Amino acid sequence: MSVARFVHDTLPQRVRFASGEAAGQLAEEIKELGVSRLMVVAARKWLAEQVAGGLPVAVWHHDVVMHVPVETAVRAREVAAEHDVDALVCIGGGSATGLAKAVALTTGLPIVAVPTTYAGSEATNVWGITEEGRKTTGVDDRVLPRTVVYDASLTRTLPVGMSVASGLNALAHCVDSMWAPRADPIDAALAEEGIRALNAGLPQVFADPVGLAGREQTLYGAYLSAVAFASAGSGLHHKICHVLGGMFDLPHAQTHAIVLPHVLAFNGPDAPEAERRIAAAFGAPSANEGLAALRSEVDAPVALRDYAMPEHGIETAAGAVLAAVPAGNPAPVTLVSLTALLRAAWEGDLPR
Structure with a gap:
């Protein structure tokens, strides 16, 4: 960048x-x-x-x-x-x-x-x-x-499963802030530190739900993610989740947690600098591997169908998202590619 x-x-x-x-x-x-x-x-x-x-x-x-x-x-x-x-x-x-x-x-x-x-x-x-x-x-x-x-x-009043989903929602703010319409180097710096903090904090929350150290790291990361997102604006990930949440009344945090790996895998190859920074924040060889390792460690939610999204809604949602795709998305977006992304998220077919 x-x-x-x-x-x-x-x-x-x-x-x-x-x-x-x-x-x-x-x-x-x-x-x-x-x-x-x-x-x-x-x-x-x-x-x-x-x-x-x-x-x-x-x-x-x-x-x-x-x-x-x-x-x-x-x-x-x-x-x-x-x-x-x-x-x-x-x-x-x-x-x-x-x-x-x-x-x-x-x-x-x-x-x-x-x-x-x-x-x-x-x-x-x-x-x-x-x-x-x-x-x-x-x-x-x-x-x-x-x-x-x-x-x-x-x-601490937030159950572990909701803590994980909510933390991954924050992580989605960081990832989207790398390539959203108003993204800039300051947003990228905030987002990178946010990912590092969330990657450090969420496993601690999962392992020790009442411990404060992990909760503080996660809350700190969530704040950084939100500040970056407020500046950078809504990228493809958030446009998808807003459509799904409004159309099917899906739980907010879990929807973000499920969709995130699919959007990262979709945009990452066309945003090499963002991919490099995300990977560095995870301390992983690639952004996808870093996110996959974290999701595995905290038992993240996997499939939209587990939250009562109807299969017949995939095509309807894809059309609604296509109309809202933000300008400048790193990867070209088509109805076919969106439908494939949403189907994979619905089925829980994680990117490899």
């Missing part, structure tokens, strides 16, 4: 990283913001109260749904208006963050995010809403959380 000429935007955001200190760090941030009527968005009531119980909460909102259906977004906006809130706190995974973003998109309310997964949405200005089986995404600085409070101990 040439470094002679590029434009890179760095998003304005504060990060507080302190294991075991989420409640205290969040309280300090709320005090600094000077807000007094919070809407706490969280699927799990007990966790929300554990982290935000001492804050000036005007309303606790637990109506959180994966992929942010438009009806869910509308209800949350109505709740925010009814309780005259002046800030949003989201505690949980990408679904909670996504719902807070949907509210911020139309209200401009500031968000403080407390992630409990490795989804990375908290570090981006990307929003997504699903309506009638179609997921629409966009970019708007109003949805970027002002502050992210990272507490690796909170991710």
Whole structure:
């Protein structure tokens, strides 16, 4: 990749990283913001109260749904208006963050995010809403959380299987950031370090789910991956997963984990510099071998059909993805090649 000429935007955001200190760090941030009527968005009531119980909460909102259906977004906006809130706190995974973003998109309310997964949405200005089986995404600085409070101990509540899938979702952000439409050398550097951290952390999480060392490495890698992704934009991998998630209501993290090796094998040969950097981050002879070794070590999900994607949906999805393929994808994309990629992901026929 040439470094002679590029434009890179760095998003304005504060990060507080302190294991075991989420409640205290969040309280300090709320005090600094000077807000007094919070809407706490969280699927799990007990966790929300554990982290935000001492804050000036005007309303606790637990109506959180994966992929942010438009009806869910509308209800949350109505709740925010009814309780005259002046800030949003989201505690949980990408679904909670996504719902807070949907509210911020139309209200401009500031968000403080407390992630409990490795989804990375908290570090981006990307929003997504699903309506009638179609997921629409966009970019708007109003949805970027002002502050992210990272507490690796909170991710201990995430089961091992979900931790693996969520971490591989973060890794997909890194890989896509190597060749997405706005990718630049800074994104590549962040993504390479993100892959290194995730490759180090995820096996530790798998082997010792309650240990903090692996969780911290994985959370650190997830943050780097999201920052790179926010700058580089959505590449082919994310376009595929957005279509699949919206069309078939597939689980977000597992879908990313399953599709990733197929996109890497598809694009890698036409992106030699990206392939070299990914391989180096894995410490492997090739990017595909590095990813395959990690997936094997953490027992990654393999097939879309295991998550109830219908076989007859392959061709429909391929057509929808083809219409959304980003400009400048390293490898030429056709309906035939997309159909083959999706079929392999559906069947669990991993690249060799």
